[in-house]
Amino acid sequence: MDEFRHQPVLLEEAIDLLNVRPGGNYIDATLGGGGHALEILKRNGPSGRLIGLDRDPRAIEAATARLSGYKERFTAVNLKFSLMDEMNWGSDLKIDGILFDLGLSSPQIDHWQRGFSFMGDGPLDMRMGLNGVSARDLVNKAGEKELADIFYRYGEEQKSRKIARAIAEARINNPIETTGQLARIIKETRPQMPAKTMARIFQAIRIRVNDELNELEQGLNTGVERLASGGRIVVISYHSLEDRMVKETFRRLAAPCICPPRLPSCVCGKIPVIKMITKKALVPGPRQISENSRARSAKLRAAEKV
Ligand SMILES: C[S@@+](CC[C@H](N)C(=O)[O-])C[C@H]1O[C@@H](n2cnc3c(N)ncnc32)[C@H](O)[C@@H]1O
Incomplete structure (x- = not known):
C-alpha cells in the first residue's frame, strides 16, 4: 500500500x-x-x-x-x-x-501497468475504475473521424486528422495493444513530436475513456x-x-x-x-x-x- x-x-x-x-x-x-x-x-x-x-x-x-x-x-x-x-x-x-x-x-499515472502514460509500455487501458470501455477498445474500434474529433476536442490538437489516419492505418493488420505502440504511431506523424503534444493526445483519450x-x-x-x-x-x-x-x-x-x-x-x-x-x-x-x-x-x- x-x-x-x-x-x-x-x-x-x-x-x-x-x-x-x-x-x-x-x-x-x-x-x-x-x-x-x-x-x-x-x-x-x-x-x-x-x-x-x-x-x-x-x-x-x-x-x-x-x-x-x-x-x-x-x-x-x-x-x-x-x-x-x-x-x-x-x-x-x-x-x-x-x-x-x-x-x-x-x-495512477506512474504505474505503467495502468496504461495512462506514454513514458512506459503498459497495456492500453486508462480506466480509472476497473470496468467500461478501455483505451484499447477506443483506439481500435472508434471510427477515424471519431478519433480525430476526440483529439481535437479534448486535446486541442491541430493535426488531429493526421494522427487519427495514422492510427486507422496501423490497426488494419493487428490491434494496437500497448501505450508504447500507440506512442510510436503518433510519433511517426511528425519529424519532431513535442512531448507536450503526445501528452495532450494521451490525455484526450483518457478524458473520453472515463467520460x-x-x-x-x-x-x-x-x-x-x-x-x-x-x-x-x-x-x-x-x-x-x-x-x-x-x-x-x-x-x-x-x-x-x-x-x-x-x-x-x-x-x-x-x-x-x-x-x-x-x-x-x-x-x-x-x-x-x-x-x-x-x-x-x-x-x-x-x-x-x-
Ligand atoms: C487528483 S486525485 C485526488 C487526490 C486526493 N485529493 C489526495 O489528496 O490524495 C483524483 C482522484 O479522483 C478519482 N476520480 C476521478 N474522477 C472520478 C469520478 N468521476 N468519480 C470518482 N472518483 C474519481 C481518481 O480515481 C483519483 O483517485
Whole structure:
C-alpha cells in the first residue's frame, strides 16, 4: 500500500475555502491517496463525518488503510461521483462541504501497468475504475473521424486528422495493444513530436475513456443539490475544459433572475442557488509548483450554497 502516494495540491487553500469546522459533515468526491481527506478529518472532529468517494478501488483500499485511525467518522465508497445520489447515506445527513480534486492521482499515472502514460509500455487501458470501455477498445474500434474529433476536442490538437489516419492505418493488420505502440504511431506523424503534444493526445483519450466531462457536469450539479445552506463546494481542476465547465456551472447557479429588463416583474422564478467565493480561479504559487510539478496546471474555484 506504501506505493500509493499522492502529494495533495493546494491543500491549505482547499481546506480553508471548504471552511472545515468541528462537527461538520463533508464529502471528498475524489479521495485518491486521502491527503485532503486526512486534513478534513483533523479539523472536523470530534463528531464530524467524512464520506470519501473514488471510482478507483485501489485508491479506496489505500485511503481506507491510511485513514484507519478515523474509522468511526470516515466512510470510503467505491463510486463515481456522478452517482453520489445512489448512496444510502441517510437523507437527513446535512452536508457542510464537498471537495472535488479532479483528474488522476500520481500512482495512477506512474504505474505503467495502468496504461495512462506514454513514458512506459503498459497495456492500453486508462480506466480509472476497473470496468467500461478501455483505451484499447477506443483506439481500435472508434471510427477515424471519431478519433480525430476526440483529439481535437479534448486535446486541442491541430493535426488531429493526421494522427487519427495514422492510427486507422496501423490497426488494419493487428490491434494496437500497448501505450508504447500507440506512442510510436503518433510519433511517426511528425519529424519532431513535442512531448507536450503526445501528452495532450494521451490525455484526450483518457478524458473520453472515463467520460470525464459528463462526470463533472453531473457531479457538480448533484453536489450543489446535496449541500446544506451555507455549505461550500471547492473544485480543483487541471484542464482548461474542466475549469471552463466549473466556471460556467458556478456562474449559471449563481445567476439571479434572467427575465428581460422590459418585463414589469419576474416570470422566470430563478433565484441564485450559490454565491461565488473565489472571483478568479486560485492557482498554486511558484514554490508549490517547484515542489510538485503536478500542481502546475491546477485551478481552484469555490462557491457557497445560498
Ligand atoms: C487528483 S486525485 C485526488 C487526490 C486526493 N485529493 C489526495 O489528496 O490524495 C483524483 C482522484 O479522483 C478519482 N476520480 C476521478 N474522477 C472520478 C469520478 N468521476 N468519480 C470518482 N472518483 C474519481 C481518481 O480515481 C483519483 O483517485
